[in-house]
Amino acid sequence: MTKFIIIMLSAVFINNYVLSRFLGICPFLGVSKKLNQATGMSLAVIFVMLIATAVTWPIQTYLLDPNNLGYLQTIVFILVIASLVQLVEIVLKKYIPSLHKSLGVYLPLITTNCAVLGVTILNIDEGYTFAESMVNSLGSGLGFFLAMVMFSGVRSKLEGADIPKAFQGLPITLVAASITSLSFLGFSGVVENLFA
Amino acid sequence: MNKRQNLLKGIIKENPVLVLVLGTCPTLAVTTNVMSALGMGAAATVVLLCSNIVISALRKVIPDKVRIPCYIVLIAGFVTMVQMLVKAFAPALDEALGIYLPLIVVNCIILGRAEMFANKNKVIDSAIDAVGMGAGFTLALLLMATIREVLGNGTWMGIEIPVLADNNISIMTMAPGGFLVFGILIAIVNKISGGKNAKKSFGCAGCPSAEVCNKAACGEKEEAK
Numbered sequence: 001m002t003k004f005i006i007i008m009l010s011a012v013f014i015n016n017y018v019l020s021r022f023l024g025i026c027p028f029l030g031v032s033k034k035l036n037q038a039t040g041m042s043l044a045v046i047f048v049m050l051i052a053t054a055v056t057w058p059i060q061t062y063l064l065d066p067n068n069l070g071y072l073q074t075i076v077f078i079l080v081i082a083s084l085v086q087l088v089e090i091v092l093k094k095y096i097p098s099l100h101k102s103l104g105v106y107l108p109l110i111t112t113n114c115a116v117l118g119v120t121i122l123n124i125d126e127g128y129t130f131a132e133s134m135v136n137s138l139g140s141g142l143g144f145f146l147a148m149v150m151f152s153g154v155r156s157k158l159e160g161a162d163i164p165k166a167f168q169g170l171p172i173t174l175v176a177a178s179i180t181s182l183s184f185l186g187f188s189g190v191v192e193n194l195f196a
Numbered sequence: 197m198n199k200r201q202n203l204l205k206g207i208i209k210e211n212p213v214l215v216l217v218l219g220t221c222p223t224l225a226v227t228t229n230v231m232s233a234l235g236m237g238a239a240a241t242v243v244l245l246c247s248n249i250v251i252s253a254l255r256k257v258i259p260d261k262v263r264i265p266c267y268i269v270l271i272a273g274f275v276t277m278v279q280m281l282v283k284a285f286a287p288a289l290d291e292a293l294g295i296y297l298p299l300i301v302v303n304c305i306i307l308g309r310a311e312m313f314a315n316k317n318k319v320i321d322s323a324i325d326a327v328g329m330g331a332g333f334t335l336a337l338l339l340m341a342t343i344r345e346v347l348g349n350g351t352w353m354g355i356e357i358p359v360l361a362d363n364n365i366s367i368m369t370m371a372p373g374g375f376l377v378f379g380i381l382i383a384i385v386n387k388i389s390g391g392k393n394a395k396k397s398f399g400c401a402g403c404p405s406a407e408v409c410n411k412a413a414c415g416e417k418e419e420a421k
Contacts, residue, residue, distance in 0.1 A: 019371060020371045021225070022220075022221050022224040022225040022371070022374065023221055023225075023299075024221070025220040025221045025224060026220060026221070026304065029220070071276060071279075071280060072276070073298070074272055074275055074276050074279065074298040074301055075269070075272040075273060075275075075276050078268055078272050078301050078302070079265075079268070079269065079272070082265060082268060111268075112268075112302045112304070112307060113302065114221050114299045114302045114303075117298070117299060117301065117302055118295055118299060121295055121298055121299075122295060125294075125295065164383075165386075166383045166384070166386045166387040167379075167383045167386075170217060170379075170382055171379040171380065171382045171383035171386065172379065173379070174375045174376070174378050174379030174382065175375070175376060175379040175380070177375040177379075178372040178373070178374075178375035178376040178379065179372070181371045181372045181375055182367075182372040184371075185370065185371070185372065
């Protein structure tokens with residue numbers, strides 16, 4: 001149980017996907033302008049990360065590895081994720097239209113999101129079991145959610161600030177991201193010592 | 197547009213990293229030192245060149261409706277090849293790039309060039325475009341890695357720099373330094389170009405999925421109302 005908590009907490013705080021691993025920067029910079037969009041996008045990412053891990057882990061362990069096809073990992077994973085996202089979109093549209101309305105627009109964007117492909121590959125690289133992989137995916141998704149929501153707050157404060165012309169727009173957003181990421185450095189070492 | 201302009205536009209005027217702001221994830225992640233930045237640049241350029249040539253050659257064969265999945269399969273194939281070559285001949289680089297090597301598949305520069313250039317132009321033009329864009333990507337990574345490694349570590353490609361090595365600012369090689377240097381570089385580019393092609397926000401123009409999501413996710417639709 002302790003191991004699950006450690007995996008979870010380090011995925012959320014220490015190895016935060018956006019702020020320390022630099023995965024999923026595109027949505028982090030693109031969709032974090034408004035809080036409701038940031039929430040929608042992050043929920044969609046958590047959702048897709050969980051189902052992508054639930055499908056890719058068994059494929060790698062029971063299909064690719066026994067047949068010595070490990071080198072096909074990249075191509076198989078991206079295909080599985082892309083078709084999975086399409087499938088989920090169709091199912092949601094048909095059966096849960098209200099959820100599709102709030103998450104649907106973000107789903108196509110997630111196909112080419114490095115955070116989702118990243119989490120599935122990292123789960124294999126780290127040698128996690130199925131349960132650990134699922135916990136890691138959930139933690140990574142929650143970390144993404146936390147970063148997005150926090151950052152959309154920071155950005156709404158930036159809207160009214162008086163910024164030098166050359167820095168307006170993207171540059172100041174990146175500088176703000178730098179400071180947000182600095183605050184996350186404070187978590188390093190906390191989780192290991194929590195259970196030591 | 198003649199061939200020379202086509203080649204040079206990727207390096208300066210339409211630099212994929214500093215002007216079009218594509219491929220931000222690898223840009224921030226691998227620029228902690230110059231060696232891995234050059235390795236990433238080279239690997240991505242090879243994939244870009246191969247995918248641009250093949251996609252351009254197949255542009256009349258691939259049905260329009262399923263073009264994105266087709267491109268992704270082609271790109272993933274080339275990435276796997278590059279991954280195996282790097283693992284075999286440069287294991288140290290493979291270790292330095294780690295997960296970012298397979299993630300070249302989802303690098304927006306490659307899918308973006310396929311969508312914006314290769315599916316509309318001839319094979320030779322697409323190859324030149326790929327070389328220019330690849331060079332622009334590599335140069336931008338080199339610039340950022342130079343700043344971060346010199347200030348953060350006091351070295352350049354492992355060579356120690358006398359005074360800086362004793363007074364290194366180690367935050368520059370960590371995550372916050374990446375965001376900071378990238379932000380400042382884009383601001384400098386904005387200043388030099390006089391804000392002509394400055395990106396006001398991280399828009400949909402360069403996003404290969406823009407057409408699919410109808411720009412709803414970036415909030416452009418709402419602003420247009």
